[in-house]
Structure formats: C-alpha cells, structure tokens
Amino acid sequence: MKKSALLTFVCASFVVDQSAFAASSTATPVVGVTATSATSATSATSATSATPAAPMPQSAAVAAPAAKAQNPGSAANIPDQKAMLNLMQSFPVWRVYEPVAQEMLIPFALKPVTKASLTKLVDFQFSEKTQASFKEMFGNPDPLHINLIDNPDGGVDVNILLQALDYTDPQSQNHSRWDALRSSVSYSKDFKHFNSTSDWPYFSQSFGADANLELKQIRIVQEASYNPHHIALGKAAITIPEINFQARSAGSNVNAKNVLMTSDVSQQGNKLNMVLDMNAAEVQFAGHSIGPIHIDYHFLNLNEAPMAAFIKEAAELNKAEPSTEKKLAESRKLFTxxxxxxxxxASRFEIRDLSVVYQSMKAALSAAVWLEKAKQSDMSDVKLLQQKIAAHVELTMPKALALKITKFIGTFQPSASVEQKANAGxxxxxxxxxxxEEQDQLSVVVDFMNGAVKVNGHEMNKAAKK
Incomplete structure (x- = not known):
C-alpha cells in the first residue's frame, strides 16, 4: 500500500498489538514510512526490534508474573518466540495488520508518494486468502474502505475507514472487539509533506478466560516531510486516555490513565536523531497508585543511508519469507x-529521564551510552567497539521510597527475615x-569506561584496561 495513507491504520493496529506501554517502544514516528514504520512491520513479525517493543501480550506471558506475585511458589510459564508469534497470528488485529503490511504497504516502502500511487489504493484488491480471512472476521471480504479527495492546496486527502469488529476465534476462544477506525492523511501539492490523524474509539482483546486488554479513545497524529531516501522526518503522538489490563487467574488489574507517547525524528547532515517520550498520569495496580511516569529516550547521530537500507531489507524480508522459523532466523542475520x-x-543512546512518583516520592534515572574515542575505521570491528563502549548512569530516590521497595521485594519471598535483610543490605x-545519602535522599552514580566500573567514585574492577 502507499505509505502514509494506510500506515496511520497499520500503526494504530500495531499500537494495540503491543503491551500497553511498548509504544514508545520502537524508535520511530508513528505514521508514514519512517525510520520505523517499516521497521515496525519487521519487529512485530521477527520479535527482534532493537528498541523496547514486546510482542502482543498473551495469557501465559502477561498473567504469569502477576500470578507469581500472588503465589510466590508458582512457576512462570513464558512461551518462546515461536509460540508467541503463532499465538499473535490468531488475533484479528494481527490478521488485519499483516496482509495490509505485506500486500499493500511493503511493496511501496521507501518509494516516492505520487497521486498515481495513491489512486491505486481505491481499487486495491487483497488476495483471495486475505479476503476469506476478512469475511470470516467481519462478515464481508472488504472491511477497509479508502477514498481520495483533492484538497484546496493542490494536494490529496486520503480517507480510510476500517469497520467495527466483534469476533471470537473458534479455536482459542480469544475475543476481539473494536469500534470503527477512521484515519485521514493530507498530502501537500508536491507529496513531500503530510499531516495525518487517526481515531480508534475502542479496542479490547481477551486471551481466553485468562486475561483481557482494553484501550479507549486512541488517537494518533503526525506531521512529517520525506527526505531523499523517503524516510519521514517529523513529529508524531499517540494519546490513550485509558488502558485496562485484567489477569483474571491472578486476580490482578492494571489501569493506566492519560498515556501520551511522542516521537520526533530529525536529520542533520547525513545523521538521524530520534527522540521517544512517554508519559502516564497514573497507573493503578494491586491497590497501589503510581504516577506520573515519564520516559525520555534519545538515539543520536545514526547514519541515515544505512538506516534506509536496513529498513528496505527488513521490509523485503517480511514480504518474501512466509515461514516463521526462517523469518526469525533471517531477521537475526539481518541485525547482525x-x-x-x-x-x-558519534552515536549515543541517552535516557534523559526515566522517573516514577509514588506517594509523592520520586525515583529518577538518567543514563548515556556512547563510544569513547571511536574512529570511523573502528566501526566495522565489533570486538574493538565493545572495548570502546562507555556509560554513565545516575539514580536518585528518597530513602523512604527505597525502604518501601525492599518491603515490596519481601512479599515475593514471605519470610520474617527477608525485609530485615534487605534493609540491612x-x-x-x-x-x-x-x-x-544526603538529607534522606539516596543516589548512585555508575561510570563504565575502558573496562573499569566505578560506583560513586569507588572502582569495582582493579583490572581496568589502560
């Protein structure tokens, strides 16, 4: 399919395909073929995304940690990659996302947007297999409706509608329900700039009788321009006023309020910079309320041309390789x-801020990872680069919060001495x-360079490399 026109829908689907907070996940803008729109397709399929994007949660994967908290002696049953991917493929959201990505989006990845290419969307026909799948779920083979309208500025507006769905998978008994998704993308006269908006009023996915995920009033907006490699540079945002997750077998509920995830991709010379930011006003779980929560990631000084080449190969792999096993193997090979x-x-990864507030007490983490005194000739030697990795980490929190954390840890191993030992440690x-410790505020500063680790100035590795 043609890039940004349907990618609004694809990425909205992908957002729901992730766990509630993974969306800041991929280091990419949300709509349009960007450094990550194509990568999103691959990371969802290969489960090898370089940034934190976990596959869609399923009952055993997400319910087990909560069950372990309730029953410390129970063992968590976490499926492997293949099992999780196989389960994902049974979900309607995936059964819609995958053919849209493979049949419509990927063939046009990193290619110029033109009026002719957008016009092809109106009469596009999915494969017979996809139409049969859509008919099973929606009751008709064509739940996706697209039309084009010339806008006053000389460009084209693309309007997209994905019909509402209420479907139970006959084998897994997983139930999906969502309201109609509506998207619009407005292109400039030269098709090098676009604005997009996508609204999905309601989405829910149950995982048998074990768990249920619910998202309300999802909105995705983006404004971006294409660079010469057709990567979209600009800003995007996802807002979700309410996210609910219930693990019934564990008796555990998680409720998140006012989640906002933003991305900003910019280019300076031949380098890309990506900023990912996430905020949640409040998260409630197990009788506790935390928030606000803030996460601010920066990926700096990435080579733009290799990034474009990587995305293109990832997209081609996702289209060409139907076997899950081969796809996982080839995607690992692609990354290596x-x-x-x-x-x-000069590449750097920075956590400018990762902070959580609990009972008016704030814990905050900042960090940076970079290559110390690296040269261009070093960049093809993995072992040499490993020797040049440097990092700086700072963690601060009130002592009272640290004591509450040790008490919470003690609940996983109920014993009269566990909390006492944790406090003593x-x-x-x-x-x-x-x-x-300064005025009941605790801090830890960790530095790593030349093989040496220092904690608050105390060297931990006497065999540091010179």
Missing part, C-alpha cells in the same frame, strides 16, 4: 550483518559509600 553500519563514532551499601 546490517545494523552495525547504522552506528557512527541497604544500610551496608550506604555505609560503604556504594549508595550516597
């Missing part, structure tokens, strides 16, 4: 052989200087 050229000697680290 094609990802390194994306990095430059914290006091020991304070006494040794490994944790710094």
């Amino acid at each position: 052989t094609k990802f390194l050229p994306i990095l430059s000697p 914290l006091q020991s680290m304070i006494a040794s200087g490994m944790v710094k």
